[in-house]
Amino acid sequence: MTLDYDTDRYDAGGSSTTPTRKLPPSHLLDYDTGSYDAGGFSTTPPRVLPASYLITAPEIRICDEDYIPRIVLDGYKNLTYTERHRNRDSWSFEVSRHSVYAQYLIKGRIIHYVTGSSVYALIIKQIDATRDTITVSGNEYADDLLSARIALVNVQDGVGADEIQDSAETAFRHYVNGNIIEATDTYRRDPFLTLEPVDYGRGETVTISARFENLLDLCETIGSLGSIGWRSVVVDDDTKPWGWKIVMSVVEGNDLGEVV
Amino acid sequence: MSWVILSEEMGTAVLSRFVDTIPECTVAVVGGQGEAAVRTIQYVGDTTLTGIERREVFVDAKYATTADLLTTAGEKEIAANVGTVIEMQFADSLGCVYGEDFILGDIVTVDAGIYGKYDIEVVSAEINYTADKRDIIIVLGSEGTNIVRMIKDVSKNNPILRV
Numbered sequence: 001m002t003l004d005y006d007t008d009r010y011d012a013g014g015s016s017t018t019p020t021r022k023l024p025p026s027h028l029l030d031y032d033t034g035s036y037d038a039g040g041f042s043t044t045p046p047r048v049l050p051a052s053y054l055i056t057a058p059e060i061r062i063c064d065e066d067y068i069p070r071i072v073l074d075g076y077k078n079l080t081y082t083e084r085h086r087n088r089d090s091w092s093f094e095v096s097r098h099s100v101y102a103q104y105l106i107k108g109r110i111i112h113y114v115t116g117s118s119v120y121a122l123i124i125k126q127i128d129a130t131r132d133t134i135t136v137s138g139n140e141y142a143d144d145l146l147s148a149r150i151a152l153v154n155v156q157d158g159v160g161a162d163e164i165q166d167s168a169e170t171a172f173r174h175y176v177n178g179n180i181i182e183a184t185d186t187y188r189r190d191p192f193l194t195l196e197p198v199d200y201g202r203g204e205t206v207t208i209s210a211r212f213e214n215l216l217d218l219c220e221t222i223g224s225l226g227s228i229g230w231r232s233v234v235v236d237d238d239t240k241p242w243g244w245k246i247v248m249s250v251v252e253g254n255d256l257g258e259v260v
Numbered sequence: 261m262s263w264v265i266l267s268e269e270m271g272t273a274v275l276s277r278f279v280d281t282i283p284e285c286t287v288a289v290v291g292g293q294g295e296a297a298v299r300t301i302q303y304v305g306d307t308t309l310t311g312i313e314r315r316e317v318f319v320d321a322k323y324a325t326t327a328d329l330l331t332t333a334g335e336k337e338i339a340a341n342v343g344t345v346i347e348m349q350f351a352d353s354l355g356c357v358y359g360e361d362f363i364l365g366d367i368v369t370v371d372a373g374i375y376g377k378y379d380i381e382v383v384s385a386e387i388n389y390t391a392d393k394r395d396i397i398i399v400l401g402s403e404g405t406n407i408v409r410m411i412k413d414v415s416k417n418n419p420i421l422r423v
Contacts, residue, residue, distance in 0.1 A: 150318050160296030161296075191311055
């Protein structure tokens with residue numbers, strides 16, 4: 001997938017079926033009633049939903065021990081995925097204990113969660129098996145990786161803390177980069193996680209001093225102070241033996257009140 | 261392997277619940293005495309772990325005056341996060357009687373089918389008496405760990421699991 005810097009979206013190569021959302025022509029919108037006026041041709045406007053509202057069940061691909069997504073899970077139920085702007089996404093689903101897939105659902109395994117044209121990497125953190133049902137749950141991989149690191153840069157140098165005063169995006173990238181992606185101790189790095197190539201300097205200016213804080217808590221603080229969040233998606237990477245990597249990007253919400 | 265084997269296949273017990281969770285701490289970064297840049301820091305655990313398997317937690321142990329005390333503080337943090345709990349329905353049989361052949365605190369072997377075999381500690385036993393026999397629900401896990409606590413911990417991290 002390639003990155004379209006105009007839209008901040010990863011382009012799946014023209015295969016996306018999600019149309020661009022457009023506002024209806026202004027003359028068709030009745031602001032008093034909040035309904036659409038069909039222009040005199042019909043008093044009952046047809047209920048039209050954008051194609052993105054069409055719901056298809058996400059696909060779950062279980063990675064093998066070499067991180068290659070080989071098995072497509074069939075027959076899961078009660079899937080719940082909770083997205084969080086500034087914290088760990090969490091998820092769970094159930095499968096029958098007698099399912100042929102049960103043997104592949106092992107804690108620590110990575111699964112790819114495919115919804116629409118986006119792919120997310122998830123980590124299985126808990127298997128809870130009862131007599132009939134296995135409940136599998138966990139977090140989004142990159143979010144969970146943040147929670148698995150603490151701020152260790154410069155804790156034994158200078159003032160004993162890693163300080164920065166810059167835009168929230170730059171601060172966010174600084175701590176993720178220093179404690180994971182280019183960590184001095186190479187064991188602290190991760191084979192999958194990368195940052196978006198360009199720092200846009202988004203968000204408000206923040207002043208942060210970090211010393212032993214959990215990295216997820218630190219990023220949550222930066223996000224709250226600087227009005228940013230983050231998302232991570234899976235993209236193809238032929239340089240990796242397993243063929244994919246995770247790209248973490250800073251996101252800003254839009255003030256939709258300014259549209260009208 | 262213990263000579264007490266709880267196994268569905270062998271007919272000695274029925275697996276009623278198996279909870280296996282990633283530990284929240286595999287590398288403890290223990291802070292000892294001193295301030296700022298001169299503070300003593302000791303790493304405890306397998307520091308060669310990498311990726312998502314490396315899960316760092318900071319342990320504040322200002323009281324620790326020796327390297328051994330720092331290590332102990334780190335080991336305690338790691339041990340508190342062992343994450344396998346197994347619940348089995350057990351009925352006394354000629355070959356194995358709870359209270360005689362094994363008791364709380366014993367390490368027994370559990371064959372959890374597709375989840376593998378574990379040598380694991382008996383941490384609780386709920387005994388239900390009926391007219392002519394008793395049914396026992398045995399919970400096995402690490403010391404200080406039980407299903408309720410584990411589920412609470414996971415629920416805290418995954419609010420969708422809250423009931």
